[in-house]
Ligand code: HEM
């Protein structure tokens with residue numbers, strides 16, 4: 193009986209550490225990094241061991257960055273409905289434990305990248321960690337509604353990291369993938385911020401719907417979705433990708449614009465939530481298309 197209670201307590205703690213890494217967000221982050229690894233090889237497959245080590249290393253550092261974000265924002269998280277069930281506000285873990293976890297996880301990830309991938313990838317991943325966990329979380333997020341536009345540069349790095357892991361360099365094609373995620377982040381986040389604006393107001397965070405109102409935010413979602421549409425044509429225009437990619441980019445882009453336009457014309461929380469969810473399907477689909485096109489090119 194006693195050992196059963198102990199096992200349950202241990203499982204709960206493991207679950208709490210796992211939740212600190214924001215596993216659902218980081219699944220898409222790592223997916224984009226892996227696609228970058230495959231696109232880095234003009235013909236054929238990348239070295240399996242490099243792909244494995246780079247995936248593990250990037251996933252560990254991304255998890256550590258999320259844990260640092262949870263640690264730095266525990267008071268803010270306690271004030272928001274969406275985040276108050278996280279392990280730190282609930283008291284499931286002590287701040288020192290979260291810090292040690294982030295340190296060990298991040299340290300292991302960076303070591304794997306340095307020893308089994310290459311130093312360039314290690315340094316770029318470290319810069320991404322600092323960009324998200326320090327620059328975005330501690331400085332930009334509490335100060336300016338442009339926080340996620342500037343901070344989005346960290347979120348846009350994963351395919352660059354993947355590319356650097358396999359090719360040992362960052363060519364212009366890799367920067368196109370960066371640009372796509374960079375332009376995607378504002379509509380992704382502001383769609384969510386619209387239906388969570390009461391949360392952000394309560395926490396005192398200057399997110400766009402709080403500082404500039406919902407109408408301006410909806411217009412901004414629409415404008416960035418149009419910019420995103422243009423940016424996603426660049427891989428085809430530069431001959432990095434072919435017709436298959438172009439077809440998917442046009443179809444997904446048209447659907448994203450349709451949703452952003454509807455949201456602009458007539459707001460409802462349900463519509464904003466659907467736009468946010470679609471942004472995730474969109475990025476998965478677009479990057480899957482880049483990969484499929486790379487191998488089935490015609
Ligand atoms: C500064 C940039 C970004 C901001 C501010 C942001 C913000 C957010 C927020 C607030 C959520 C809700 C999370 C939750 O409730 O736990 C979310 C969810 C999500 N984000 Fe982002 N995001 C950013 C960039 C990215 C990037 C670059 C990716 C992937 C490439 C991504 C993928 C996701 C996914 C997959 C979810 C859904 C998680 C779920 O299903 O619970 N985000 N994002």
Ligand SMILES: CC(C)=CCC/C(C)=C/CC/C(C)=C/COP(=O)(O)OP(=O)(O)O
Nearest residue numbers: 217250253254257261317320321324346347
């Ligand atoms: C490889 C590597 C080091 C990657 C870093 C990961 C990274 C840049 C993630 C950005 C996406 C993310 C978790 C946004 C959450 O925003 P938020 O923190 O404002 O959301 P919250 O309110 O849910 O905490």
